Amino acid sequence: MRIGIFSETYEPYISGLVTSEVMLKKALEKQGHTVYVVTANLESFKYDYDEENRILKIPGIPTGIYDSRMTSIYPIPAVNKIKSWNLDVIHSQTEFAIGTFARLIAKQYNIPLVHTYHTMYEDYIYYITKGYFEKSSKKLVEYLTKFYCDKTATELIVPTTKTYKLFKEKYKVEKNINIIPTGIEVDRFYKENINLKELLTLKQTLRLDKKDFVILFVGRLGEEKNVEFLINAQKDLIKEHPNIKLIIVGDGPDKEKYESMTLNLGLEKNIIFTGKAAWDEMPYYYHVSNIFATASKTETQGLTVIEAMASSLVPVCMKDEAFESMITDELNGLLFKTEKEYIEIILRLYENRDELEKLDKQARIQAESYSSKYYADKVLAVYNRAIKEKENENRFGLISKIAKNIREKLK
Numbered sequence: 302m303r304i305g306i307f308s309e310t311y312e313p314y315i316s317g318l319v320t321s322e323v324m325l326k327k328a329l330e331k332q333g334h335t336v337y338v339v340t341a342n343l344e345s346f347k348y349d350y351d352e353e354n355r356i357l358k359i360p361g362i363p364t365g366i367y368d369s370r371m372t373s374i375y376p377i378p379a380v381n382k383i384k385s386w387n388l389d390v391i392h393s394q395t396e397f398a399i400g401t402f403a404r405l406i407a408k409q410y411n412i413p414l415v416h417t418y419h420t421m422y423e424d425y426i427y428y429i430t431k432g433y434f435e436k437s438s439k440k441l442v443e444y445l446t447k448f449y450c451d452k453t454a455t456e457l458i459v460p461t462t463k464t465y466k467l468f469k470e471k472y473k474v475e476k477n478i479n480i481i482p483t484g485i486e487v488d489r490f491y492k493e494n495i496n497l498k499e500l501l502t503l504k505q506t507l508r509l510d511k512k513d514f515v516i517l518f519v520g521r522l523g524e525e526k527n528v529e530f531l532i533n534a535q536k537d538l539i540k541e542h543p544n545i546k547l548i549i550v551g552d553g554p555d556k557e558k559y560e561s562m563t564l565n566l567g568l569e570k571n572i573i574f575t576g577k578a579a580w581d582e583m584p585y586y587y588h589v590s591n592i593f594a595t596a597s598k599t600e601t602q603g604l605t606v607i608e609a610m611a612s613s614l615v616p617v618c619m620k621d622e623a624f625e626s627m628i629t630d631e632l633n634g635l636l637f638k639t640e641k642e643y644i645e646i647i648l649r650l651y652e653n654r655d656e657l658e659k660l661d662k663q664a665r666i667q668a669e670s671y672s673s674k675y676y677a678d679k680v681l682a683v684y685n686r687a688i689k690e691k692e693n694e695n696r697f698g699l700i701s702k703i704a705k706n707i708r709e710k711l712k
Contacts, residue, residue, distance in 0.1 A: 307403035328677035463622035484676025522553030587612035
């Protein structure tokens with residue numbers, strides 16, 4: 302099968318979306334499929350085509366949101382190149398410029414379009430409106446989401462029941478919706494694949510002591526991730542055990558705010574900001590830690606939770622449908638609703654290492670169901686269904702055209 306993945310962001314940009322795209326491309330290629338990527342060029346304002354890896358980069362204008370760029374919705378120089386690929390299916394991963402381009406190409410060349418919805422945009426409206434026109438903004442987001450995901454896609458993929466409910470119960474979308482949790486290359490996080498020398502080096506770099514009990518957060522440092530919750534809780538945790546440390550891996554618009562907050566609370570010895578981490582370094586951050594924690598309520602899934610579980614690291618998460626689809630409370634992870642509950646859980650695991658070890662083992666077992674091969678198999682099934690739907694649509698269209706011609710001749 303010849304597959305085109307269209308997305309605003311791809312390597313070298315680092316995000317959960319990029320991780321899932323790279324993983325899917327590799328998993329599909331491992332099964333013998335040919336995969337092309339169309340994305341924005343983050344390095345320059347030029348068109349660039351990597352023949353060996355089949356990655357076409359389109360120039361665009363910086364958006365001011367991380368390193369992302371907004372490209373033309375119909376870049377002419379890219380059209381002929383994509384036409385030569387003879388794609389069997391297009392898989393769009395984003396809804397904006399490149400996402401629109403994917404839809405135009407799919408329509409122009411009669412190619413089935415599969416779309417994966419990754420982001421709960423309603424949770425990000427505040428960044429644009431700052432509290433103004435929130436109701437009308439949400440209606441606009443609903444309209445655009447339904448247009449991109451319902452009106453233009455042959456098949457729709459969502460990662461969790463939470464997102465499924467958004468489309469079925471709130472947006473009343475009638476289209477077939479496939480719930481496929483995003484997979485990762487789980488084996489690269491396995492304990493047995495970790496280089497002990499590199500692990501020791503990272504511990505030394507972070508100045509971690511053997512007695513330290515480490516909580517890890519990985520993600521974008523923005524308001525929607527609720528990092529402030531973890532920082533505030535840290536001041537109460539160290540009152541009980543001064544050797545509890547919080548490592549925050551990631552970057553974002555609120556990084557300086559959180560660093561200032563940490564200094565004002567006198568927590569600079571117990572909270573470590575690492576900034577962005579390279580893709581190949583990420584497994585080591587999980588393995589220097591004892592617990593993975595997140596208080597975010599805006600996830601569609603949360604790939605970092607799967608990474609943590611694959612690393613035999615128990616996830617402690619805010620009670621939310623996105624996490625409940627992955628975590629069975631008290632079996633392979635723990636869920637909390639309030640800061641008080643979060644603090645109680647952390648202290649409980651600190652003081653009961655046997656329980657922590659049992660949860661770690663169950664987390665690793667659960668992670669195995671999120672392997673890249675399992676994910677690719679599920680996505681391929683959707684591709685095949687989309688191709689058949691398009692064939693039926695074309696056949697019906699042809700029959701309708703023939704019938705129309707016959708009616709006109711009989712007049």
